[in-house]
Amino acid sequence: MEPLGAADPRQVGTYKLLGKLGEGAMGQVYLARSSRGRTVAVKLIRNELAGHPDFRRRFQAEIEAATRVGGQWIAPVLDHDSTGEFPWVVTDYIAGPSLHTVVSSSYGPLPEHSVRHLAGGLAQALRDIHGAGLIHRDLKPSNILITIDGPRVIDFGIARAAESTGGTTMTHAGAIVGTPGFMSPEQARAQSITPAADVFALGSVLTFAATGRSPFGTLDSTLHTMLLRIVQGEQDLTGVPDSLRPLIEICLAQDPAERPTPDRITELLGSSQADPRAATQDHWLPAAVLAGLGKDAIALLTSDDADDDGAAQAGHGTPPPPSHTPPVPAAPPGPPSP
Structure with missing residues (x-):
């Protein structure tokens, strides 16, 4: 996990961001904690995709379908927002490497x-x-x-x-x-x-x-x-x-x-x-x-929340500049967060 950069948001919906887990073609992934203390992964969709109305419509439909997927071997979808400035989706955090x-x-x-x-x-x-x-x-x-x-x-x-x-x-x-x-x-x-x-x-x-x-x-x-x-x-x-x-x-x-x-x-x-x-x-x-899995688990348990400057204490390295800078507004009223 990498520390949050100066331009990374500190809050996505009701989720407090703790650090940056990675970045891909779809967006950036953050380690976060819900208002109830649950550790989750938050994926923030890229600007290029968020700007397409058709993407938002289909994103909403597909993520709603994904919330119905159960089973032992998937990371369940817990929450999402397709209407804000930056769409996002929250899944259970899986403590393991790819x-x-x-x-x-x-x-x-x-x-x-x-x-x-x-x-x-x-x-x-x-x-x-x-x-x-x-x-x-x-x-x-x-x-x-x-x-x-x-x-x-x-x-x-x-x-x-x-x-x-x-x-x-x-x-x-x-x-x-x-x-x-x-x-x-x-x-x-x-x-x-x-x-x-x-x-x-x-x-x-x-x-x-x-x-x-x-x-x-x-x-x-x-x-x-x-x-x-x-x-x-x-x-x-x-x-x-x-x-x-x-x-x-x-x-x-x-x-x-x-x-x-x-x-x-x-x-x-x-x-x-x-x-x-x-x-x-x-x-x-x-x-x-x-x-290696054991070491990763210990690192997660001993990591601190983001400090006053927003930099996560766990992890190392400098994250690449994100494609967005403002904090993400909370989702409109909906199902309770996990």
Whole structure:
């Protein structure tokens, strides 16, 4: 977590901001505390998106649908406001790093048993998301948080709203309808999508977890090269354990109708290994990753609230300049905050 910068807001609705957790194409994410003392994550939507009336309308509809998503393996939506100067959404705070951070920075590719349990948790998360009538549209390693008892999926219900701006990550800096390396062929072709697009992304995510790279390229690959490989089905599964290759290959089928449903993925994994909760006694994560989670938890517990100058005491580094400066007004009267 980084300290709040001089231009960062100190309050979003009824939530007191404590520090900055990150920043992405959709907006900035802050650690915050509700009026009742609950620790939450607040995502503040970027100006470029907030200025589109169609985005606000769809954001409201999608987030309302997201509040109905339940389940063990997602970060639930707790509150939101689509009418203020800067739209925002509040989710439960998940104390864990992203899969991207674990694999790219702190540990490396995960062992086979960890990838199997990851697949089981993600399949169940997709089942819950799809069951609420939503499609995630941007399932990728940075939208998957790693915890002691399993993965958690975040940012569902927002990507579709960005489509109303008429842009994509390839043509518009602020709108996401998929991430190169983790999008389906139908997304790459700008075609209509079904829940099967998330299953394709799952295949790419599992490949990343097992090898440290997307099946369609590395960070050095050009956008054009990645998209061409995706639409032509030229995935590279080198390094994927043999026991996982059949599952990943069927998830990466070019025809959406040939991809398995989340329930079918659970069956293919086997009931004893599909549920990460069954692995907690045997440590589904490597010891080094577990140790890092413990350190993060201690840092959160010992961190202070923002001081009088607004700088959070936990974390380090200087955050990049935000795209907004004024504090965000409180939401209009609505459901009680968590």
